[in-house]
Amino acid sequence: MSDQFFFTGLSEELAVCARCGYCLSVCPTYQGVGWESASPRARIRLADQLHTDGQHGADTLGMLRLYQCTLCSRCTQVCPLGIDLRQVWLAARQEATSYDVAPAELKQMWQAISTQSNVFDLPNEERSEWLLYMDDAPEDIDQREQAEVIYFVGCVSSFSPAAQPITEAFTRVMAAAKLDFAIMGEAERCCGYPLIAAGMTAEAEMLRQHNVAAVRAMDAQMVVFNCPSCALTWQEFYAPDLPGIQFRHAVELLADLIKSGRLTLDEQSLTVTYHDPCDLGRNSQVYDAPRRVLTAIPGLRLVEALENRDRGLCCGGGGDLEMTYPALAAHVAARALNTLTVPGVEAIVTACPQCVRMFQSAAEDEGKPVEVLDVVQIIDRALT
Ligand code: SF4
Ligand code: SF4
Structure with a gap:
């Protein structure tokens, strides 16, 4: 196995978990299923069994719940013990693959x-x-x-x-x-x-x-x-x-x-809210750049979402969830979309093609007539 990708320290991380459950309250997939067995705390237990008991652990009923996770890192952010749960999930799936647990x-x-x-x-x-x-x-x-x-x-x-x-x-x-x-x-x-x-x-x-x-x-x-x-x-x-x-x-x-003057922008009379993609926001810490871009457009009004920046809601499209549990991914997307569609907001803007896909599908399923765009599309419209 390649060292480049190998995630280490799994046993130490798993031993630290106090089973306090703080991560449950923010986990979008747990909230979509609602059973303790689908919670990040239960996934920790599955990861522990897999890591400790090898093939016997891999045969544990419900091991596929390791994949009911979008890798959104919301749990990492609230864990009072500072466990890097995204790394735990990646390492656990890596171990699961070696025991041929991965979903079809x-x-x-x-x-x-x-x-x-x-x-x-x-x-x-x-x-x-x-x-x-x-x-x-x-x-x-x-x-x-x-x-x-x-x-x-x-x-x-x-x-x-x-x-x-x-x-x-x-x-x-x-x-x-x-x-x-x-x-x-x-x-x-x-x-x-x-x-x-x-x-x-x-x-x-x-x-x-x-x-x-x-x-x-x-x-x-x-x-x-x-x-x-x-x-x-x-x-x-x-x-x-x-x-x-x-x-x-x-x-x-x-x-x-925009800052160096290589792009000049025309007026766009539009009220938008910005959705922070998990891999750009929490997982890469890029929060200010998209807001600087949007607020540089004359006439555009940016209304911050209720849950924004490091508390931004997941669109459901990460962690391969859309491939493995599409109904759950759609449920997560619909929940986030409902929070983003507040009165007065004409468009949801994000900076990720997968978020755009998920929200456009959710808007269609939910019958919400809101436009979903990427930041680059708004800039393209505003080019003088
Ligand atoms: S918040 Fe952290 S310590 Fe608490 S159950 Fe979740 S992973 Fe374990
Ligand atoms: S990464 Fe996101 S979906 Fe996965 S367990 Fe944590 S909060 Fe839940």
Whole structure:
């Protein structure tokens, strides 16, 4: 197994848990199921059994509940004993994989990534097909051999029809700022996040090695992402092998471009609320940049959500939950959406293609006529 991804210290973390239950009150999936057996406290017990009893522990009834978690880190944030629960869940899933506990859906996902290099099980040559939908696509950005900035698009933004408008908007915005940028085209492979979340870290290591080599070959100074999970994965696991290269999420890049005057913005008369994606907010600590970007738009009014910044609610789309327990993921999304749709708010804005997908589906299911947008789409609309 790769050292790059291996999570250590599991036994120490598990021994510390006082079973106090503070984590229950904030866990979105526990609140969606409502049984103690689906709580983070019960998952701690499962992780302990798995770690202590090996195969015998892996055979414990209910072990699949390890996967009823979005890796949102809300529990980590409230744990009075400071247990890094996200690391515990990742380590437990890694151990579960070694005992073949992983749900069938995750094995199918592994199969798709192994054969097609993307989570959608589509030919990887189609990774840049979203460019065909653009009238104003910058020429040859998928053919260039060298660029100062590489836009790592990611699987969701490349293949999901719900996310492709975000990808197109971000591309237009970077072109408007006259950045010297390119995408990797079919040389791009999944960043490995879905596999790491599934505990399949050895498989993720192969993707990491490929993507690192591809970036080195393009001699870039910066890699940018509009997917927070891709950005987090690169920051956590790729950065040590790419010294001197900056990794920026789209909102951080946009904040810099606006500040330096490379983007000028027209008035947008709109009242919005901002949803903090878990992998951008709690898991990467990026809270100010998206707010700086939104409040730089003349005429735009930002109303803070009731639960914001480090208390932001999870959209249900993380931790592979949408693959394994789609009804539970949809329930988590609907609950967050209901908190975000307050009177006067015309659009929910976030900075993650997966959050946009989850909230758009929830708005449709719940019959809520609210627009769900990514920050880059608002900036694209405001370009002068
Ligand atoms: S809040 Fe921390 S100590 Fe309390 S039950 Fe949850 S993990 Fe254990
Ligand atoms: S990471 Fe989120 S979903 Fe998972 S146990 Fe913690 S609070 Fe619950």
